[in-house]
Amino acid sequence: MLESVLSARRSSPKAEDGDGDDESKTRKHVSLPARFAKFVSGSVRAGSVAQYIVLSVVMLFLGSVLSRSRSFVCVGPNETLPRLAVFENIEGLASEFGSLGVPWCRSKQGRKVDWTTKDLLKGLEEFVPIYEARPIKNNMFGMGFDHSFGLWFMVRWLKPDIMIESGAFKGHSTWVLRQAMPETRIISLSPRHPEKYLKKGPAYVDGNCTYFAGKDFVDFGNVDWVKVLLMHGISNLSRALIFFDDHQNELKRLKQALKAGFRHLIFEDNYDTGTGDHYSLRQICDQFYIRGGGHSCFSDSDEARIRAKRRKFWEKAVDTDELCGEGEAWWGVRGHMRDDFNHSSKAISLSEHFQNSRFVESVLDVYWELPPVAGPSLTHQTRYDPARATDPIIEEGRFGQFHRLGLTRLDSTVFNGYTQMVYLQVSSSPTPS
Numbered sequence: 001m002l003e004s005v006l007s008a009r010r011s012s013p014k015a016e017d018g019d020g021d022d023e024s025k026t027r028k029h030v031s032l033p034a035r036f037a038k039f040v041s042g043s044v045r046a047g048s049v050a051q052y053i054v055l056s057v058v059m060l061f062l063g064s065v066l067s068r069s070r071s072f073v074c075v076g077p078n079e080t081l082p083r084l085a086v087f088e089n090i091e092g093l094a095s096e097f098g099s100l101g102v103p104w105c106r107s108k109q110g111r112k113v114d115w116t117t118k119d120l121l122k123g124l125e126e127f128v129p130i131y132e133a134r135p136i137k138n139n140m141f142g143m144g145f146d147h148s149f150g151l152w153f154m155v156r157w158l159k160p161d162i163m164i165e166s167g168a169f170k171g172h173s174t175w176v177l178r179q180a181m182p183e184t185r186i187i188s189l190s191p192r193h194p195e196k197y198l199k200k201g202p203a204y205v206d207g208n209c210t211y212f213a214g215k216d217f218v219d220f221g222n223v224d225w226v227k228v229l230l231m232h233g234i235s236n237l238s239r240a241l242i243f244f245d246d247h248q249n250e251l252k253r254l255k256q257a258l259k260a261g262f263r264h265l266i267f268e269d270n271y272d273t274g275t276g277d278h279y280s281l282r283q284i285c286d287q288f289y290i291r292g293g294g295h296s297c298f299s300d301s302d303e304a305r306i307r308a309k310r311r312k313f314w315e316k317a318v319d320t321d322e323l324c325g326e327g328e329a330w331w332g333v334r335g336h337m338r339d340d341f342n343h344s345s346k347a348i349s350l351s352e353h354f355q356n357s358r359f360v361e362s363v364l365d366v367y368w369e370l371p372p373v374a375g376p377s378l379t380h381q382t383r384y385d386p387a388r389a390t391d392p393i394i395e396e397g398r399f400g401q402f403h404r405l406g407l408t409r410l411d412s413t414v415f416n417g418y419t420q421m422v423y424l425q426v427s428s429s430p431t432p433s
């Protein structure tokens with residue numbers, strides 16, 4: 001029956017287990033202390049003289065750092081529980097927010113979201129116990145804590161008449177949408193139906209959701225949305241919220257959403273320049289004329305030096321060699337516009353890249369990147385570079401607040417998937433209504 005209301009061109013299901021080329025959320029967090037422990041056990045097992053020497057030097061170095069450090073052990077104002085904050089003393093970590101600059105997308109009239117940091121903090125207090133009760137505890141390949149919170153918070157704030165998600169995997173994000181709006185209809189598109197995952201372990205299938213999944217799968221761009229939403233009693237598409245977590249070129253998705261008449265969009269994976277498996281809003285807006293945007297491929301530039309240093313600390317940071325492709329092309333990923341879990345990758349010129357950003361700016365009413373929930377000294381994440389993210393919701397070093405909000409109860413691996421989730425409000429008209 002679904003097929004009769006949809007235009008029928010089907011995409012072949014891809015990356016069904018979420019195991020495409022996207023590395024952002026796939027690997028378990030390996031912290032610096034864990035890497036060190038692995039190295040130590042390796043030395044002991046192998047008994048290599050060279051490793052013992054390196055080990056001794058590292059121990060001496062750590063000893064001298066610890067003896068000089070006043071903030072190695074960080075105890076919050078109201079806590080009896082001491083917590084190691086080794087990250088605070090490593091050069092270039094928590095202290096260097098913004099050293100590379102954080103590019104952003106300009107909106108038509110510079111409008112901002114209505115919510116404040118205070119609202120986000122209040123939301124966190126409510127969300128942590130909800131998240132603890134999630135049915136899918138291990139959501140590797142899917143959203144972690146930061147984005148789950150961001151999605152829940154924004155949906156609750158925006159209160160759409162209907163929620164559409166593209167890219168469901170085992171159904172964790174469907175569950176998050178449901179927690180935010182218990183009565184609101186969801187439409188979920190994913191090549192593989194989340195119920196398929198139930199055979200292997202926890203998954204979530206929603207009772208008030210229309211699934212375009214499995215044999216009924218249709219790509220977002222091929223749905224006749226006016227018709228489908230009318231069937232669900234919705235005639236005003238600007239009251240719908242679309243959540244994309246399908247690893248498709250975000251310029252393509254933006255154009256498809258605009259064509260259908262949608263106004264509220266959330267993109268889960270808003271990858272930084274040089275990373276990720278699809279062309280993202282962040283990448284599109286990374287332009288020379290934006291503060292923090294544009295890049296240098298010169299190997300002796302300040303940027304190259306900073307990048308080389310930061311690459312040592314952050315798994316997802318890229319140095320200049322990784323950033324730049326042929327002809328010193330740094331935009332997108334090494335001058336390429338990736339799509340569909342990097343199953344498609346097209347070289348684009350700097351001028352095309354520039355035109356893409358001009359187009360995006362011409363339809364943007366609001367651009368808001370979700371900040372990370374907390375900085376690395378609190379979460380102990382080692383994946384994304386905080387210098388390429390906005391300031392966290394919980395300020396660095398505020399362990400008391402982090403603890404009070406219940407965040408110390410969560411496994412640190414859930415803080416690993418942050419990729420600048422973004423909310424867009426868009427309109428085709430030159431001035432928003």
Ligand SMILES: C[S@@+](CC[C@H](N)C(=O)[O-])C[C@H]1O[C@@H](n2cnc3c(N)ncnc32)[C@H](O)[C@@H]1O
Binds near residue numbers: 142
């Ligand atoms: C990263 S996972 C989604 C994770 C999920 N949102 C969560 O947080 O648990 C990406 C999903 O997109 C699906 N996918 C692949 N191509 C798609 C397409 N064209 N439209 C919708 N979903 C697609 C994959 O099969 C996979 O289930």
